[in-house]
Amino acid sequence: MLPSQKIRAVAPEMDPLRMGMGWKREDLSKPQLLVESTFGDSHPGSAHLFELVQNAVKGIAEKGGKGARYFTTDICDGMSQGHDGINYSLVSRDMIANMIEIHANATTFDAGVFIASCDKGMPAHLMAIGRLNIPSIVVTGGVMNAGPNLLTLEQIGTYSAMYQRGEITEEELTEYKLSACPSCGACSFMGTASTMQIMAEALGLMLPGSALLPATSQDLQKIAKEAGEQAVWLAKQGIKAHDIVTLESFENAIMVHAAISGSSNSLLHIPAIAHEFGIDVTAETFDRLHRNAHYLLDIRPSGKWPAQYFYYAGGVPRIMEEIKHMLHLDLPTVTGHTVGENLEKLKQDGFYERCEENLKKVGLSREDVIRPFDKAIGKNGAIAILKGNLAPQGAVVKHSAVPKEMHQAVLNARPFDSEEEAISAIFDKKINPGDAVIIRYEGPKGSGMPEMFYTTEAISSDEKLSSSIALITDGRFSGASRGPAIGHVSPEAAVGGPIALLEENDLIEIDIPARKLEIVGIKGKKASAEEVAEELKKRKLNWHEPKPRYTSGVLKLFSEHAVSPMDGGYMQ
Numbered sequence: 001m002l003p004s005q006k007i008r009a010v011a012p013e014m015d016p017l018r019m020g021m022g023w024k025r026e027d028l029s030k031p032q033l034l035v036e037s038t039f040g041d042s043h044p045g046s047a048h049l050f051e052l053v054q055n056a057v058k059g060i061a062e063k064g065g066k067g068a069r070y071f072t073t074d075i076c077d078g079m080s081q082g083h084d085g086i087n088y089s090l091v092s093r094d095m096i097a098n099m100i101e102i103h104a105n106a107t108t109f110d111a112g113v114f115i116a117s118c119d120k121g122m123p124a125h126l127m128a129i130g131r132l133n134i135p136s137i138v139v140t141g142g143v144m145n146a147g148p149n150l151l152t153l154e155q156i157g158t159y160s161a162m163y164q165r166g167e168i169t170e171e172e173l174t175e176y177k178l179s180a181c182p183s184c185g186a187c188s189f190m191g192t193a194s195t196m197q198i199m200a201e202a203l204g205l206m207l208p209g210s211a212l213l214p215a216t217s218q219d220l221q222k223i224a225k226e227a228g229e230q231a232v233w234l235a236k237q238g239i240k241a242h243d244i245v246t247l248e249s250f251e252n253a254i255m256v257h258a259a260i261s262g263s264s265n266s267l268l269h270i271p272a273i274a275h276e277f278g279i280d281v282t283a284e285t286f287d288r289l290h291r292n293a294h295y296l297l298d299i300r301p302s303g304k305w306p307a308q309y310f311y312y313a314g315g316v317p318r319i320m321e322e323i324k325h326m327l328h329l330d331l332p333t334v335t336g337h338t339v340g341e342n343l344e345k346l347k348q349d350g351f352y353e354r355c356e357e358n359l360k361k362v363g364l365s366r367e368d369v370i371r372p373f374d375k376a377i378g379k380n381g382a383i384a385i386l387k388g389n390l391a392p393q394g395a396v397v398k399h400s401a402v403p404k405e406m407h408q409a410v411l412n413a414r415p416f417d418s419e420e421e422a423i424s425a426i427f428d429k430k431i432n433p434g435d436a437v438i439i440r441y442e443g444p445k446g447s448g449m450p451e452m453f454y455t456t457e458a459i460s461s462d463e464k465l466s467s468s469i470a471l472i473t474d475g476r477f478s479g480a481s482r483g484p485a486i487g488h489v490s491p492e493a494a495v496g497g498p499i500a501l502l503e504e505n506d507l508i509e510i511d512i513p514a515r516k517l518e519i520v521g522i523k524g525k526k527a528s529a530e531e532v533a534e535e536l537k538k539r540k541l542n543w544h545e546p547k548p549r550y551t552s553g554v555l556k557l558f559s560e561h562a563v564s565p566m567d568g569g570y571m572q
Contacts, residue, residue, distance in 0.1 A: 004032035007108040031065040031235045036100050037115035040073025045117035048184035049141050052224040056113045059228025072099040074121035087448035091558040094571045096124035104132050111235035113227055117141030117186045122196040123269035129241045130276030135234035136241045137334045138205045139227045140197040142215035144185035146306035153180045153187045154301050157457030164427055185215025188307045189300040195262035201316045202253035204244050204333035208342040209317050209351055214308050248328040250274055250281045255326050258293035259319050261302050261382035264398045264477055272568030283385045283394050283566045290381025295400055296371045302401045305369055312358040313369035317346050322373045388518035390498050393490035394566045399512050403467040406484040411436035411470055413506040419452055426458045433468035436508045440499045442475030443492025444562035444569050448555050453478035456485050474499055488565040501539040
């Protein structure tokens with residue numbers, strides 16, 4: 001007996017309540033499927049999802065099931081940038097996962113279709129799937145089209161910084177802003193939204209080849225319907241999420257992450273998702289798998305092309321084909337077939353030929369977008385975990401986006417206790433080549449762990465600074481960020497981590513090849529490790545834990561319960 005039918009037997013009010021919202025008598029005995037999405041007028045990544053929901057419901061009905069639509073919309077990191085709204089971003093992930101858990105468990109369902117597109121909605125749905133462990137399939141809302149001259153949203157940060165420096169006019173900035181988002185879908189670069197769509201497919205929870213389709217494509221509507229159909233099959237077979245997603249699934253996803261130079265925010269999301277599946281994936285897992293991994297994808301922000309071209313070049317399946325020898329191909333997926341079997345079926349069905357028809361329309365070949373393994377853009381992955389006396393628990397750097405000049409450097413610390421202070425110093429030209437801009441008290445317990453996007457854009461768009469300084473923070477970065485940025489420094493300043501003890505002109509050594517982030521001097525003078533340790537010990541005696549920034553509401557809960565960013569930053 002399906003779980004939903006067992007509950008009907010002990011909950012006599014369920015049938016009449018469902019009849020009261022228009023269900024028919026014959027619907028009551030069908031497989032009951034949750035169709036959960038982030039649909040809402042919150043941003044372009046979620047505003048178009050209702051049509052996908054309706055197609056999923058249609059597919060469920062055609063296979064003899066009954067779909068129930070539930071909604072928990074997400075916020076937009078782009079709309080939250082530049083003000084305290086961004087502090088709500090990371091905690092929103094956990095709150096969406098909590099609401100999905102409530103939706104699914106307050107009423108019992110036999111399976112679920114989970115539909116989302118963006119930065120926090122997508123990982124939240126994956127966390128909830130791990131927590132619920134019911135038969136589950138994911139549909140992603142795809143990616144928006146690029147604007148005129150291939151304009152994409154992540155360039156607006158650069159143009160805004162150029163305007164503030166007087167390099168372009170207000171009219172030019174306005175024209176860029178009004179043209180950057182011509183359709184619904186996730187932002188058209190390899191940011192966190194695009195990365196996490198790809199991660200969902202790489203984990204085996206999506207129909208093959210369906211991540212990051214153009215949001216305006218009719219193929220996406222067809223995929224949603226097919227996902228609904230497949231969800232009924234999963235329910236009848238009793239194949240649960242934990243039957244599909246294993247440690248090896250996460251290893252596959254991380255290898256794909258390396259190949260696409262995915263967002264550094266994945267270091268928050270993948271460990272948090274794995275935790276919900278009862279699997280231990282750490283920052284060190286990323287570092288180990290990224291070493292010697294080949295980076296193949298020429299998509300912004302690190303590359304040349306908008307993200308809509310990813311699907312044209314063959315999407316996740318083409319990436320997997322190029323790194324096939326590094327993957328676990330015998331793992332199960334939601335199709336009922338293994339990863340390897342799915343790849344073979346796509347080839348037989350002409351998937352790549354259909355994709356490349358779109359590339360021909362824009363005058364490109366597949367290798368312009370996804371390089372062959374032996375012609376990789378880079379051969380050491382994209383992410384590194386740095387450790388040392390500044391970050392005893394670790395820090396994250398997307399080294400594929402860092403200028404080579406900054407892979408090994410000794411810099412002068414310029415500490416700031418908020419992003420606002422730091423960005424003002426940059427625009428006021430108080431930051432010089434050879435400085436390390438330190439932004440602290442921006443971790444989960446400090447302010448909710450906001451993104452430092454505008455600061456990274458102010459640096460990377462300044463020719464004088466982009467290859468001569470570093471940004472080091474216990475906060476995090478946008479998936480669109482580029483340049484010399486090191487984040488997630490742990491322990492964070494709010495709990496007295498070493499980053500809280502830095503003073504003006506302390507010397508900071510960055511050594512990405514050696515995976516080091518060290519304090520190597522005190523106030524401009526080189527010092528031994530022992531001397532640095534003694535000085536930090538003295539400073540710690542004079543350090544006082546700051547008063548909580550939030551004394552009520554969800555950010556108070558998050559600051560009290562969030563684990564370290566190196567463990568995923570989730571609430572425990």
